[in-house]
Amino acid sequence: MSATSVLDTPAHHPVPPAPGPLDGIERAALLERLLGDPHDPRNPHGYRALLDADEARRTPEATEELLSGVSLNAEFVPRALGGRLARPDVLARVLRPVFRRDVALGFGHGITSLFGASAVWAAGDERQRAHTAGLLLSEGGGRVTIVHHELAHANAILRDEFTARSAVGGGFLLAGRKDVVINADRADALVMYARTATAPGSRTHSVLLLDPARLPPGGVRGLPRVLTPGMRGNRFTGLEFADCPAPADALVGEVGEGVTLALRTYMVNRCLIPGTVVAGVDSALRFAVRAATRGREGGQPSRRHHTALAGVFADLLACDSMAVTGLRSLSLLPDSAHLTAAAVKLTVPDLLRENLEELTTVLGARGHERGPSYGGFQKLVRDLPVAGLGHAGNAACRAVLVPRLRGLARGSWLTTEEPTSRLFLLSAPVPPLDYRRLSLTGGEDALTAALVGIAQRLGPLRGCGPVWTALADLADAFVQETRALREQCAALPEATSDLLADPRACALADRYALVLAAAACLGVWQGQDGTDSFLAQPDWAALALTRIGRRLGVPVPGLPDTVTRSVLDELLVRHRGGRSFDVYDTRVMGG
Known part of the structure; x- marks a missing residue:
């Protein structure tokens, strides 16, 4: 029985007609073909070449040249400024x-530029936006x-900060040192978050x-390269400023707007990092x-591996469902996307790390190989913590969620109207992303x-079969968990100053994020438009929700043996x- 034939979306949210082919999807397919079969030893963009570059701690020049040739940077520039x-x-x-193929390459020759430019897209003036767009779109x-x-002193990449004090005659004087900055020695522009006030707030x-x-050369000094345990081919160097003058027109937005800009732009980062790293997993x-x-x-794999392989596949689909839902919410629900984005970054990295650990039981000794056949697995294990999928961002994500729990419990949970069905219809169009519309104040979930x-x-x-019964029971279990969370969070103190140090409040935020993961999974399952017979069936969703439920400690029903199979x-x-093993099920090179 098809899910879409029996689970109609709410009448007040009609399903739009399926759009025609999207040029972005075609660009993704073209890039997949150009990068070629990763297992081909002759492929300059395959595992052998990428692992050799990683071993030598150098960038894979041939692949960087290919990415420049297809103007990958244009993907990071808004269409209104000439990009894609x-x-x-x-x-x-x-x-x-x-x-x-390579998470490190995705950062080093990829989304780091977007992370820097996003503050300019969000608050830059016309000159700054045009200059930054021109720089990214330039030849090469x-x-x-x-x-x-300093949002959190969690690792060397986030530690240390700069100051910018007003200079006599205008502009700023920059001071401070940071030892680990990706591409600091080959960047054409730096987007600096500098302290401009000493008072707290x-x-x-x-x-x-x-x-x-x-x-001026005397005002800034490049620091030596730092050799990191993961993402070893990337260039991590440092910068030291000593009373370095900077012009007044370097200011993006207003003085004192840095934390707000960070929180707004990090919404995109928190969804985009998991939404791309799922491809590595x-x-x-x-x-x-x-x-x-x-x-x-x-x-056919040995029976002892069935549970691990099927379970990780279900988890991967659940993680992708959550990441894609978060990415689509940035355009469809800009007022409340900060909640989903924080939950995505808090939950998905932990699930993916657990998945890698589970896969080591299947790979055995092969999981420790460094050659081209299986070396990509060990490289991924090394790269993910450096790429931001360690525990570094958890405190920052909880800092978004914890202060909102009491308000959500008292004013949103179990009372808010369902979102538009387009949130979960993966092929349905959404409005263009506008960083300036992203808000931190929305209170609906x-x-x-x-x-x-x-x-x-x-x-x-429930009468349609045992899997449908299990899925219905699982959905009810997560609703009951939401009711329990509402009761506990409504009792939190109104003052939030001490909540972030309260283990109970942090645990409630973690539980809430897992509930959102289950909701996204169910939403993507329900949102199938009839083009994917597997994702429209209840088996994967039932398995994914069972695994999320066990992590959460909610009661989960037993599943029929047919689900794993x-x-x-x-x-x-x-x-x-x-x-591919993601929600899109697209063609990949090399199988």
Whole structure:
């Protein structure tokens, strides 16, 4: 029984007609073809070449040249400024072929420039926006790097900060040192978050757009390269400023707007990083399937690996559902997307790390190989923490969620209207991303509203079979968890100053984020438009929700044995057919 034939979306949210082919999807397919079969030892963009570059701690020059040749930087420039950036979910799809092969390359020759430029897109004046766009769109592609401020002292990349004090006669004097900045020695523009006020509060930092070539040599000094344990081919160097003058027109937005700009632009980063890194974990799962099926009769893995392979596949689909929902919410729900984005970054990295650990049981000794056959797995394990999928961002994400829990419990949960069905219809168009519309003040939670609505519509389907019954029971279990969270969060103190140090409040935020993961999973499952028979069936969603529920500690029903077999069969079909393991099920090179 098809999910879309029995689960109609709310009448007040009609489903739009399916759009025609999107140019972003075509660009993603072209990039996948150009990068070629990663297992081909002759491919200059394959695993052998990428691993050799990583081992030598150098950038893969041939692949960087290819990415410049297809003007990858144009993906990071809004269409209004001459680039291709419109839909965040499409941007993630375009970047996945790169991240599927090398997460470090995706950062070093990819989204780091967007992370830097996003403050300019959000608050820059016309001159700054045009200059930054021209730099990124120039022949060969310029680079923008970001010099973070102190949201959390979690690792060397986030530690240390700069100050910018007013100079006599106008402008700023920059001081401070940061030892680990990606591409600091080859960036054409620096976006600096510098402290401009000594008093505590939310207006302590400002954003400056700096041209390294215009800074006086005596005012700034490049620091030696730092050799990191992961992303070893990337250039991490440092910068030290000593009373370095910077012009007044370097200021982006207003003085004291830095923290607000960071929180607004980080919404995109928090969804985009998981939304691209899932492609790397897709490859890790592909390594495991390859190891488990090679040389076995009928290409069937040993029974002892069935649970791990099917479970990780279901988790990957759930993680992708959450990331894509977060990316689409940036355009569709800019007032409340900060909640979803923080939950995505808080939840998805942990799930993906657990998945890699689970896959090591399948790979065995192959998981420690450094050669081209399986070395990409060990490289991914090294790269992810440096790429921002360690625990560094958890405190910052909780800092967004924890202060909102009491208000959500008292004013949103179980009362908010369901969101537009387009949020979960992966092929449906969404408005172009506008950084200037992203807000930190919205107080409604659309995903829990979707969870409640889907659970209600699942109820009558219990008679359709044991898997449908299990899925309905799982949806109800997460609704009951939402009710429990509402009761506990409503009792939190109104003052938020001490909540971030309260383990109970942080645990409630973590539980809430997992509930949102379940809601996104159910939303994407319900939102199938009939073009994917597997994602429209309840098996993967039931398995994914069971695994999320066990992490959360909610009661989960037993699943029929057919569920694991069904999910595993789809995984093997996609592997043999050279299809991706994400929600899009697209063609990948090399199988």
